Amino acid sequence: MNLSNTTQPVNVVVSGAGGNIAYSLLWRIASGDVWGLERAINLTLLEIPDAVRVAEGVAMELADSAFPLLSSINVSDSAEQAFDGVNAAFLVGAKPRGKGESREDLLEANGRIFTEQGRALNAGAARDVRVLVVGNPANTNAYIASKAAPDIAGEHFNAMMRLDHNRAASQLAGKLGVPVGDLDGLVVWGNHSDTQFPDIEYLRAGGHRLTERVDRQWYVDEFIGRVAKRGAEIIDVRGSSSAASAASAAVDHMHDWVNGTGGRWTTVALPSTGEYGVDPGLVFGFPTVGLNGRFSVVEGLELSEFQRERIERNIAALRAEAAVADSLF
Ligand code: NAD
Ligand code: LMR
Numbered sequence: 001m002n003l004s005n006t007t008q009p010v011n012v013v014v015s016g017a018g019g020n021i022a023y024s025l026l027w028r029i030a031s032g033d034v035w036g037l038e039r040a041i042n043l044t045l046l047e048i049p050d051a052v053r054v055a056e057g058v059a060m061e062l063a064d065s066a067f068p069l070l071s072s073i074n075v076s077d078s079a080e081q082a083f084d085g086v087n088a089a090f091l092v093g094a095k096p097r098g099k100g101e102s103r104e105d106l107l108e109a110n111g112r113i114f115t116e117q118g119r120a121l122n123a124g125a126a127r128d129v130r131v132l133v134v135g136n137p138a139n140t141n142a143y144i145a146s147k148a149a150p151d152i153a154g155e156h157f158n159a160m161m162r163l164d165h166n167r168a169a170s171q172l173a174g175k176l177g178v179p180v181g182d183l184d185g186l187v188v189w190g191n192h193s194d195t196q197f198p199d200i201e202y203l204r205a206g207g208h209r210l211t212e213r214v215d216r217q218w219y220v221d222e223f224i225g226r227v228a229k230r231g232a233e234i235i236d237v238r239g240s241s242s243a244a245s246a247a248s249a250a251v252d253h254m255h256d257w258v259n260g261t262g263g264r265w266t267t268v269a270l271p272s273t274g275e276y277g278v279d280p281g282l283v284f285g286f287p288t289v290g291l292n293g294r295f296s297v298v299e300g301l302e303l304s305e306f307q308r309e310r311i312e313r314n315i316a317a318l319r320a321e322a323a324v325a326d327s328l329f
Contacts, residue, residue: 009040009071011126013082015117016093017045017075018054020240021134024247025090026058030067034088034254040071046082046093047075079120086125088258090250091117091145094135096241103136103193103231107321111328114141118148127152130257133159134250138192139269139283140321144328146271146283154281155294158257159269161196161285163242163249164188168198168227175223176213178205185210187287187298188227188267189307190314191321196285197310198227202265202301261290268295275299276311282318 012029014022022045028034030041043062047055055075062073076082083089094110097103113135121131129152133142142159149157165188173180185202200219203210214223226233234242256266268288272278275286275297287298303311 007039009042010035011042011044011085011087013044013046013086013089015046015079015082015089015091016135017058018047018051019092020096020243021092021246021250023058024244025092025250026062027065028247028251029090030062030065030070032069033251034258035069036259037069039069041069042072042074043070044074044076044082044086046079047077048093049077052077079117080123083117083120084124086121086129088130088132088254089121089125090132090134090254091141092134092250094141097136097235099235103138104317104321106136107140107324108328110135110137110141111144111325114144115148115328118145121145122149122151125149125152129156130254131157132250132253132257133157134246136192137321139285139318140325142269142283143271143281143318143322144325147281147325147329154271157271157283158253158295159192159283159285160246160250160253161188161192161267161269162253163246164192164196164198164227164230164285165267166245166249166252167230168223171223171227172200172203172210172214175215175218176210178210182206183210184264185287186267187265188285189287189311190285191317192269192285193317194228195310195313195317196228197307197314198224199307199310201304201307202287256290257295258293259290260292261288263289265289265298266295270295270297276301276303278311278315279319279322282315282322284314284318 138159146157182205189197
């Protein structure tokens with residue numbers, strides 16, 4: 001491939017580079033699944049000192065994969081160094097939950113990571129950096145990172161709820177017998193936690209409403225809980241938390257942030273500016289469309305009592321997490 005005509009390489013950092021998600025994510029990024037086949041990539045693998053050796057091994061394997069798009073591969077255990085001039089950061093590095101734990105249980109342990117990384121991003125990242133927080137509890141970690149980076153606009157900090165969105169889409173496609181790629185109008189409101197609300201009120205395919213085709217009892221009694229608890233189900237069955245599907249969702253998210261969604265809805269958790277009564281600043285899963293390099297919340301939707309109640313539950317949960325997070329500063 002001739003990269004001589006490409007624009008400036010994109011500087012990408014993946015934290016937690018020695019971990020499970022990164023082991024899939026790095027290969028997808030390096031093969032052009034986010035920025036396409038014409039954009040060279042400078043890749044930095046960020047790890048803690050104890051795991052830097054593992055990250056070095058991962059870097060060796062990346063080199064052995066001979067990706068034409070990879071201009072450089074660096075390994076670092078310094079957030080300040082890694083984030084200097086970064087254009088896109090996948091903040092994956094954090095402890096995953098084990099069996100029986102909730103994602104919120106990770107807040108104290110993982111929250112501090114995001115204070116430090118937010119500060120380092122504030123110091124050195126490009127002002128239009130795209131930061132995607134994957135490490136749990138993802139919404140509140142993004143809230144923390146954004147708060148620690150006051151010189152970077154809040155909309156540059158997203159938390160990943162695309163995995164929830166993809167899980168919901170897959171379940172619906174199977175139930176309805178509709179190709180998953182045809183589905184639109186799906187959203188998972190709120191928090192990447194058990195309170196999340198996968199909402200089919202606006203579900204459509206090919207411009208036709210599908211909502212009425214979904215059995216209401218299945219939707220309320222099975223689907224919502226199945227999607228919300230899918231992470232725990234994977235931990236139970238696989239023995240460790242989802243990794244390849246999480247990496248795939250991270251690629252989907254960043255791809256759509258950069259390239260847009262062509263008018264289709266996706267779920268993005270981003271800092272609220274008060275939409276749908278969500279406290280400003282809380283990082284909340286909203287229906288969004290990607291256009292011109294940014295995500296915009298789909299506004300003006302009418303909400304039923306059923307929807308409002310579930311959205312409120314998420315607002316309350318994120319408010320409580322934010323109160324704990326605020327005490328970390
Ligand atoms: P893992 O334990 O396999 O890897 C995590 C890596 O992060 C480790 O190598 C660790 O050394 C590193 N790390 C820890 N602190 C760091 C720091 N300060 N800087 C850089 N690296 C650091 O875990 P995993 O399976 O890759 O999962 C990572 C996180 O992603 C977990 O918190 C998990 O719960 C979360 N997750 C989120 C979603 C989502 O949908 N948002 C989905 C799956 C997993
Ligand atoms: C997931 O949803 O798979 C991840 O958030 C991991 C977890 O703890 O459930």
